Amino acid sequence: MSTPLQLAVRIQDTINQQLREISRLSDSDTWVGPVALISHIEILRVKSLLASCIDILRAHHDSSGL
């Protein structure tokens, strides 16, 4: 497996594990109080940024023909 693909897998793991857990913990439907300051939208934004990274890395991997 090429280095770009390794990195893409690693970033995907971050989305699947760490960000999923952060989303669960900051689920605003089950919270009242100061945690409302944690925006779900911001977490989705992080997820989207990482997903873009994965797309670029996969495209780079495919174009390099490895």
Next chain:
Amino acid sequence: MTRLACNPERLALLARRLNIARGEISLQLRLAEIGDLAMPEIRSLLQRAISLLESQEDRVRRILNSSFLNLSDSYSLTFNSSAYLLNRWVTHHPRWWSDATHGETTEIDILIAKVAGSPLDAGRLIDSTSFLAPLIYGCNDTEVVRKLWLSATDPRTTSVTTAGQRITRLVEEVFGDQEWREGIAPTWVDIHKQLTTRRQIHDLLGEVVAPWQLQFTGLASEWSWSAETGIHYLKKIADAENAAMAISQGLGSALYRNLSDLPDDSSARLHRIDSIAFAVGASTELLRNAKVRQTDMDSDHLSTLLTIPALLPLKLPWPTSLLIGKSKSFVVNLFDKTPEVRVTSAMQMLQHRSTLASIAYMAVFNSALTSGRIDQVNDRPSPDVQLELQHTVDLIDNPTARGQVLADLSDENS
């Protein structure tokens, strides 16, 4: 229905997860800077993700380090677990108030008992909920509720502002509409026990309010409400006989505490003395009326209603006008043959004011001594201080008020 605030353990876990995720992405950023992975877009995207996670973690940690939560104090985790569990219990058991009427320890009894003895944790539990009713009516054992509220409002450990926030909410909850009971048909057992609990809560209010009663009248501005509102509630509280007794017994120490620390500025000092004298007048008049309203109640308790304990040894130079008992004996002689409650309550009020004037004198003297306006206990005070002392005494126990009371009584008996 409003819920209790969040669980700090969950918040701490969230902060930790955000930190781990940020660490992982930082590592990916370093990996993305080497070899054929050195792509500007990747670098930019990862940096933005790190920055977003960093700002979220900062916000979570700011909450964790705020006065709302204090993770450096491991006991506060226990407290907040109680708050969280209490919240869940109330959410999932809409008949929580009915549980409290069935003669057995409830979940709320257990949760509140964990924090009731600590002024800090009891106060935090109260402050962390905007739905106060379970902390008043949710326990089968009213003693637990009593301990919670007395801990959270103890004048030795609670500031004036904090006590005001807690007590004003308490009285508004007790005397306001209890919407939370709508839609649940109570059984007769519920109603009977609820009435008993209500009486006990009214008694408890007297104990909670007693040290802060001046903030219901002359010092109402310290609690950001009007004296009219404060007097309205104080009157309602004093309707309960035990509460009135607690208020009466607490007046002397409330007076001493509030007069012992006076402002340095002379006009501010006089203004505070005036406000406190007004508060004392309101309390004693209100207690006198409370006593009159209670003539149908058990007369054995009435004799103790307006009794206040002697606070300190009286070793101070007294102004000539301050002769304790003078007004009392005069009234006793005048109305000796008419033992009606209106007369006895008026006599006791005058005696009460006379004693309170002594306490006020001691407090102002003590304040002058502490602030250096009097050098030695045995020194003769300067003319200014003497005037201030005389002013204090006259405001609380003066011939005009005595004359008015006597005139009122004469009218009623003629």
